[in-house]
Amino acid sequence: MNKNNYRGRFAPSPTGDLHFGSLVAALISYIQAKTHDGIWLLRIEDIDETRTVAGADQAIIKTLANFGMHADEPVMYQTNPERQAAYQAALDHLTQSGLTYPCVCTRTKLAGSETYPGFCRDQIIDHSQPHSIRLATGNEDYEFDDFWQGHQLQNIAKQSGDFNIKRKDGLFCYMLAVVIDDASQGVTEVVRGIDIMDSTARQMHLIKLLNLPQPSYAHFPIITHNQLKLSKQNHAKAISHEDPYTLTHLALSLMGQEPPLLQQKTQSNLLNWAIENWQPEKLNNLAKINY
Ligand SMILES: [Zn+2]
Numbered sequence: 672m673n674k675n676n677y678r679g680r681f682a683p684s685p686t687g688d689l690h691f692g693s694l695v696a697a698l699i700s701y702i703q704a705k706t707h708d709g710i711w712l713l714r715i716e717d718i719d720e721t722r723t724v725a726g727a728d729q730a731i732i733k734t735l736a737n738f739g740m741h742a743d744e745p746v747m748y749q750t751n752p753e754r755q756a757a758y759q760a761a762l763d764h765l766t767q768s769g770l771t772y773p774c775v776c777t778r779t780k781l782a783g784s785e786t787y788p789g790f791c792r793d794q795i796i797d798h799s800q801p802h803s804i805r806l807a808t809g810n811e812d813y814e815f816d817d818f819w820q821g822h823q824l825q826n827i828a829k830q831s832g833d834f835n836i837k838r839k840d841g842l843f844c845y846m847l848a849v850v851i852d853d854a855s856q857g858v859t860e861v862v863r864g865i866d867i868m869d870s871t872a873r874q875m876h877l878i879k880l881l882n883l884p885q886p887s888y889a890h891f892p893i894i895t896h897n898q899l900k901l902s903k904q905n906h907a908k909a910i911s912h913e914d915p916y917t918l919t920h921l922a923l924s925l926m927g928q929e930p931p932l933l934q935q936k937t938q939s940n941l942l943n944w945a946i947e948n949w950q951p952e953k954l955n956n957l958a959k960i961n962y
Contacts (some may be wrong), residue, residue, distance in 0.1 A: 675860060676859050676928045677704060677707035677710070677860065678856065678859045678860075679700050679709055679711055679712065679759045679858065679860055680711070680713065680714055680853070680855045680858050681700045681711070681713055681735075682713075682715075682849075682852075683715065684715075684716045684717065684719070685717050685723050685724060686727060687724055687727055688727065688730050688731070688909035689735070689775065689910055689911070690733065691894070691908070691910055691918070694738065694910055694918065694922060695726050695926070696864060696894070697892050698923070699864075700940075701740050702945050702946055703860070703951065706946050709859075711742060711743050712743065712858065713742035713747070714746070714748075714856065715746060716749055716845070716848075717750050717841060718750070718844075718845055718848045719845070720844060730745050734911045735939075738915045739938040739939050744856075754851075758851055762836060765836070766903065768880070769876050770880065771806055771807065771809050771836065772791060772792055772804070773796040773798060773805075774787075774796075774802055774805045774833075776790055786828065786832035786935060787828070787834065788832070791805070792807060801839045803839045804835065806813065806833060808828065810826065811826065811828065812825070813822060813826075813871070813872035815827070817868070817888050817890055817950070818862075818887065818890075819889055819890055819892070819951070819955055820865065820868065827873060827876060830869060830872060834873055836877075846874060847877060850874050850883060851881070854881075860888070861886050861887070862889045863889075865891065866893050866894055883923055916937065919938065919941055919945075920941060926953060927954065927956065928948065928949070928950060928953060930944060930945065
């Protein structure tokens with residue numbers, strides 16, 4: 672990749688404050704972008720409005736700033752009407768291509784099926800009923816070379832089958848929005864946790880169908896605490912009142928970066944050290960970043 676054209680992003684959901692796991696994710700994407708002399712973008716993934724916590728977006732932006740990470744371009748919001756229009760245009764394109772169909776299946780009906788069994792695919796559906804919109808897919812294989820995880824082969828039929836791109840409640844699905852947003856922000860490398868690597872084939876499929884530029888992928892090891900995946904759901908502690916230098920030093924250590932004790936213990940010195948001395952291959956040896 673041309674060094675100076677690198678564009679990376681951090682894309683948190685505004686469902687609460689940043690926790691240590693999201694800090695590590697932010698740091699990895701930030702350092703990976705800056706070590707390429709690249710652009711680092713921030714996207715607030717508020718597409719699922721039912722999960723949004725009021726004010727969480729501003730709290731996230733403020734915490735990132737306290738940790739020395741500032742987006743290089745205006746922050747993108749998925750609820751922005753412009754974004755919603757872009758998702759609708761993509762959905763219209765897929766529908767006009769005959770690739771979508773309404774699905775009235777309930778959670779109960781689908782309970783126990785790991786992949787969508789195609790119940791609604793060839794049915795005439797009463798559109799007045801609440802319905803989601805699914806993408807009709809085939810036996811699609813996708814391969815990619817992941818920066819950290821190496822060569823990957825994923826099959827959509829085995830992973831999900833026909834998947835939703837618009838929900839029954841009318842909200843667009845994350846899977847559709849994320850590929851359109853990455854293209855719109857010109858993201859060249861998607862840096863994110865390995866826990867969502869399974870969604871890559873579905874995203875590559877949408878990218879192909881929508882003629883979007885294909886980014887490369889870099890899935891870093893899962894971040895755990897006492898061997899549990901860290902997430903807002905398991906009440907990982909908010910970091911907004913923690914000391915940025917201390918916590919960043921810990922995060923870098925857990926990433927195998929061996930940060931020194933700097934004479935001038937400032938966050939900007941530490942981030943600069945991390946960018947100049949970034950050894951991303953150290954993450955290859957970690958299945959988990961546990962602390
Ligand atoms: Zn259905």
